[in-house]
Amino acid sequence: MIEMQEISAGGVVYRKSPEGLEIQLIRDRFGKISLAKGKMEPGETVEETALREIQEETGMIGRIVAPIDQISYTYTHSVHGETEKIVHYYVVEALEGDLQAQVEEINGVSWFAPQEAWLQQKQQGYDNNDSILRKALEYIQAEVDFS
Template structure:
């Protein structure tokens, strides 16, 4: 069975014009990115934007695709599942920051280098290249 999810690295410019990167803390306490499963009739892009809105309260526009993560996991009812997660660089254009407490513990904005440090320290390994890809698209350094 195949399962497709989508999400994004969300960014904005704050009132001072400084670039900020959004990170969530998932229900396991890890630094992560908003994402979720595709629903019937949705495009992958629509899934990404819906999941970002649901998990963080923000409306966004897709700027560019970043990359995909692929892995397998065992589902107790479905057996082996091929999981594909599509990530996009997304600019926040509306809404207000509000964590979906049923799914995640928290969401916040960070200066880019602080976001990168948090990702490296307590994020998922397979998200390193996603965040790095977003930084590259934004013209930021990851060191």
């Protein structure tokens, strides 16, 4: 039985660089490819949570362009037991900042060309993020072969 619910938010961060469109991916503390996200704090909206967590984890200040979707899954919390986690994801444009991983939370953060980002996600990411990244790439009209 699920004891608790936890709300998190994050985003698929992109930027337009001289090399073209780039997508930000993080490597989490388990060594998997993922997206910047984190827990909502009291008094925050999910949008504020997403932007704060992206800034804290990756050093980038962004703006929300569009909501993508939400995913939910259950995990065992060390104190509360079975916990349902709901994560709200947004398409976020990076405006400024220096890319810097929050080492307490994640192992690394990098920019990738859209096709490479998709391949990284498929090879080393969490399955439930496939649809999130795909929807974001489609929204920003990145040229990606999803096959």
